[in-house]
Amino acid sequence: MVRTAVLRAFGSEMRSLLAGASRSRLGVFGVGLGVTALLQSSAATALLLTGFAGRGMIGVAPALAAMLGADIGSTLIVQVLSFDIAVIAPGLILFGVLIFMPSGATRWRQSGRILLGLGLMLLALELIGAATAPLAGSDTLAAVIAPLAADPVFAVVLGALVAWGAHSSVAIVLVIMSMAASGAIAPPLAFALVLGANVGSGLIPIPLTLGERAPARRIPIGNLLVRTLGAVAVLPLVQLAAPHLAALGGEPARLVANFHTGFNLVLAAVALPLVGGVARLTAYAVRGRRHGDETDPGRPRYLDDSAVDTPAVAIACATREVMRLADLVEGMLRDSLRVVREDDAKLMSDIVARDDSVDRLFDAIKLYITRITHEGTPDSGESERCTELLTFAINLEHIGDIVETNLMDLAYKKMHHGLHFSDAGWAEVQRIHQRVVANMGLAINVFVSRDVASARQLVNEKAHLRELERAASDAHVNRLREGKPESVESSGLHLDVLRDLKRINSHITATAYPLLEAAGELRETRLRERSGAPRAAS
Template identity: 50%
Template sequence: MDLSGTEVIINLVGGVALLLWGVRMVRTGITRAFGAWLRRMVAAGTSSRLRAFFFGILVTGLLQSSTATALVVAGFASRAMMTTAAALAIMLGADVGSTLVAQVFSFDLKSLSPLLIVAGVTAFLSSERALIRQLGRAGVGLGLMLLSLKLIVGSSAALRGSEILPLLMERLGDEPLIAFLVAAVLTWLAHSSLAMVLLFMSLATAGIIEPLLGLALVLGANVGGAIAPVAMTAGSGALARRPPVGNLMMRFAGAALLLGFLPECLALLERLEGDSPRLIVNAHTGFNLAVALVFLPLTGVVAKLLERLLPDVEQEEDDSRPRYLDPDAVDTPSVALASAARETLRLGDMVEQMLRQSMEVFCKDDQKLLREISTRDDDVDKLYEAIKIYLTRLSREEMDREESQRHTAILTFTTNLEHIGDIIDKNLMELAAKKIKNRLLFSSSGLKEIEKLHAVVMDNLGLALNVFVSEDAGLARQLLDQKVTIRALEQKLAELHFERVSAGRQESIETSALHLDVIRDLKRINGHLTSVAYPILESRGELAQSRLRKRDAASGSDKPAKKRQKLPEEASDLEASGNCRPAKT
């Protein structure tokens, strides 16, 4: 049945979209299955240029995306975990590795598409193991790629009878530079040189494009594929930008040189294999091999050039900017969660410093330190926002049960740390400012009692960070026990304070409201800290559901419930009293 022009265009565009989606599914499946191992491979392959080159081929051959490898390399380079020269060698290998998949797909494997899709769906739906599920995802992606190529070739074949398209392709073939630029822009937008080369191969199979035009399009696809990582790392530091920029420079230099010798290149390729579809793929592989052979010995020279073009700029360290949130690790939840946990610990260190310095403000009436604490709270808020956005992005990815629980635990703990920062800034520091402004002094006994409570809360903050990292149930129980200790200590300190007030101690009378508010806010801080223990103990079935006594329906009297594990109070400790500004949400 003949298709209308509109149907042909829809099928062609749909085939291209399906091809891009299949490439993404394969990359996502492999990344989630072997992401951590692949990252270790990239980090390990820096001892020599040749070793780095072959590691780049291996990693990209599995990921099917030189862009993904480029972003991983940029992340390592930004943390000075590899030199620019080693990163460039890996990138040259990654460019060659991306051509291997194209070589495989250049053979007639379309009959495997249904088998791969069935096997992939079966593995994904029938297994609970993350590795099997992700390999199933990759299998579905491979099947969709083969199916999309079949759809593209079929749709393209129907276009051969068009009067306009052959004329357009002929004009484009007469302007190789324009064809080169068009292919570069399309590949940049698609973020996949593999997908575009396979598309050009399919169009050549259908007789839509001539071999000479195909060579210009392949050169443009290679340059366009190198533009994407440059654009994605544009906001990063010089160390992170150097490998993608260097890769773009090397690819562009090779493409610019070969553009002037397209007929000679075509003659050489036709001697090797005259088949038009295979010629496109061979040109893709040959170009990247040629660039690697020329520039692999020159990676040191290119690295020095990049150091001049992109010099290190010494900037004041900004604590509010995340250091460990790797945006390229989102496809690998286990790695991304580790990055988020590491950043959360840094957030905890910032809050710990605020809490420690808050006591100095009360003891020394230090207004300068008070302003520094307020500024640091702004940094805490910004870093918390970055972690929250990162975890929100991660929540869109598929995670297993343990990863989902860890995701929730990290988000909850960061939220509580941000609340603590607000209590210190908006409550404790406001109380300190009032004390300084009115020239008030705590009694010596009262100040020692506040310092004692503060010291216990400081210890609990360190314990909470340890619980967060280790997820140890014993430490979690110890932290909850401290909640009971803090409550008892608060009551005792309040009683001692009222005794001094009753005895007529002038300092205690003047600072009574301040004294009690400081104690209450320290207790609130401790309540936020202990929240990290609940999900750990709950997951192990070590928490009771309620501390309420069972009520006798007939008599209305309260009777003791059956003996069960005691749960320290939660909600009452976190409530703000009347004159407290509620923590931000």
């Protein structure tokens, strides 16, 4: 709850901080620490960083430095909760509910969610402590714990697996603290389990980033490597650490919290100067795919999964991806006339392949926008923008289908049967095609700028193109009456091309309607009222 609330309320600012601090290792280290202290999850910070690395916004070495800070940040909440402050849990829950329920302001509402989440954490710790207290004298638990105490390596592996399964090293460390406080486990065993939890936190983001580009996949792997080597180096010292930490004072739970923080501080001090070498090692181990992410136009580049919880940021990502889709479709539309004119079979095959990319990119955008509306709890304005994005993407996908299925099929028939347009007929097709391409550019401008005047112009262009198409069809019929051979043999082809260009233009014009409707610029019907006809009730 706390992580979700922080992302929704302050996600944009945190992303800006992480992206802007990448010039300095110490700077990005500090930002990673602060962001994770708020998010209470180093795995969440890792996913943010992999999203930046995948888009080339941050290098692997600075991202690894940020992860070292993130690992320390995750220990801060453990330190706070190691104090006996459970008495304030009911107050946090009460005030959290009171703020969250009636509030309409996003940040104020999310602040209530943060208080509620913190109160539930404190309550949970108190309950865990009460539940584990009787275990201290349990013969059964002693029989289970004995093998773990005798085999610290197995304890580390167990701690790692449990932390990975729970998707939270913080939660597991807090449970270990509760068990240590009740006397159920001795400090050395608790320290070994904490080392395992730290390794497990490095495992969490790896499966979640398998589909990312190589730079993004290198960050969690490099972080896991650093944490595993640190755990291996410290494990032989856990027996020695317990007396020294106990000399500093504190209850068993605080010993566990101090060990957790101390391990991450030492690891950061040792590894921070070495992140460049670790980055080079991961570059050698994790190579880019053979065909390369950048060469596949159907693979999304800007759909950041970690941004879904922050609708404003996620919508910006989706908008960038929809613009890529528009560029692909516009290129198909431009090149389609060349295929018809030059009988270019190679270009025809390329356009067909591009439509496959359009379909795959559209599917990714559609699923991403659906996730925004279901997981990100957007407000009414953001929901409306999601609908506009999806509608525009649907129209673009339909245009791609018309180009690939209809125009390329007509081009194949022309090529296969050796057909030719008359000079006048070809000039008409070119003129209408140029108008449709120009309208495509205008539609993209309307979508981005949301300018009402441009939207009106786009709708007016639909009427102009309809007149052009009608005039071209009439002229073609006149040439048929005159018996011109080229017009007779290409008649069906000519009329079908005009029809498909008109259909494409209709999908293009649809971009303007949501904006004009919101601005009150549309009438309910285009039908004229008959004199004496009953009027609709107002």
